[in-house]
Amino acid sequence: xxxxxxxxxxxxxxxxxxxxxxxxxxxxxxxxxxxxxxxxxxxxxxxxxxxxxxxxxxxxxxxxxxxxxxxxxxxxxxxxxxxxxxxxxxxxxxxxxxxxxxxxxxxxxxxxxxxxxxxxxxxxxxxxxxxxx
Numbered sequence: 001x002x003x004x005x006x007x008x009x010x011x012x013x014x015x016x017x018x019x020x021x022x023x024x025x026x027x028x029x030x031x032x033x034x035x036x037x038x039x040x041x042x043x044x045x046x047x048x049x050x051x052x053x054x055x056x057x058x059x060x061x062x063x064x065x066x067x068x069x070x071x072x073x074x075x076x077x078x079x080x081x082x083x084x085x086x087x088x089x090x091x092x093x094x095x096x097x098x099x100x101x102x103x104x105x106x107x108x109x110x111x112x113x114x115x116x117x118x119x120x121x122x123x124x125x126x127x128x129x130x131x132x133x
Contacts (some may be wrong), residue, residue, distance in 0.1 A: 032050045035103060089114060
């Protein structure tokens with residue numbers, strides 16, 4: 001009798017910042033996005049608040065990934081502001097944003113990681129890299 005082979009789940013966590021202000025005035029709140037490899041792509045499945053010390057200890061600052069990072073139907077969005085939208089700065093970091101324009105339109109945003117302001121537009125693939133918090 002053959003043993004059934006189970007497919008191993010391939011998942012990891014990438015970091016993101018929310019630029020919305022907290023009630024206590026804290027800015028650019030950190031959160032983790034759990035991503036899973038599905039059909040040769042990486043998709044967002046869950047998001048959770050995390051502090052910088054825990055992110056470093058868990059090794060999330062070193063993750064590197066390339067994929068669409070599209071979201072699953074049950075992805076909850078940013079744990080601070082609820083949005084499903086995110087952008088990637090030229091510094092390589094991810095951040096969420098709330099904006100009324102359609103995905104195909106260019107918008108101007110400021111990265112909460114490096115404070116660089118730039119024009120963003122929709123892309124099919126992102127290359128996520130870890131680094132300093």
